[in-house]
Amino acid sequence: MKEKDFKNWQQKRQQGPLKFTFVQGLLCWGIPMFIIMTFVVNDVTNEQGMIEWAQVFIGAVVWSIGGCLFGAFLWFVTERQYQKALQKQSDTEQST
Numbered sequence: 001m002k003e004k005d006f007k008n009w010q011q012k013r014q015q016g017p018l019k020f021t022f023v024q025g026l027l028c029w030g031i032p033m034f035i036i037m038t039f040v041v042n043d044v045t046n047e048q049g050m051i052e053w054a055q056v057f058i059g060a061v062v063w064s065i066g067g068c069l070f071g072a073f074l075w076f077v078t079e080r081q082y083q084k085a086l087q088k089q090s091d092t093e094q095s096t
Contacts (some may be wrong), residue, residue: 001082001085001092002034005081006082006085006092009078009081009082010082011081013082017072017079018074020069020071020074021071021072022071024041024073024074024075025067025068025069025070025072026064026067026071026072027067028036028067029067029070029071030064030066030067030068030070031063031067031072033063033066033067034059034060034062034063034064034067037059037063038055038059038060038063039055039094042055042059044056044059050086051053056068065068066093
C-alpha cells in the first residue's frame with residue numbers, strides 16, 4: 001500500500017464499516033449503477049411508452065444489494081491491505 005493510500009485510508013476508516021459501506025457502496029456505486037443500468041442500458045418502457053415500475057423496483061433492489069456488497073468487499077480488502085502495511089511498518093520500526 002502506497003503512503004498516499006495509507007494516509008487516505010486512515011481517514012476513511014474512521015467512518016467505520018457501516019457508514020463506509022453505505023456511502024462508498026450504496027451511494028457512490030449502487031445508485032449510479034442502478035440509474036445507468038435501468039434507464040440508459042435497459043429499456044424499462046413497454047410498447048405504449050409507459051414505465052414498467054416492476055422492472056425499476058427490481059433494479060433498485062438488485063443494485064442496492066450489489067452496492068452494499070461492493071462497499072463491504074471494498075472495506076474488507078482495503079482494511080486488510082492497511083493492516084498488512086501497518087504490520088510491515090511496525091516490523092521495520094522494531095528492526096531499527
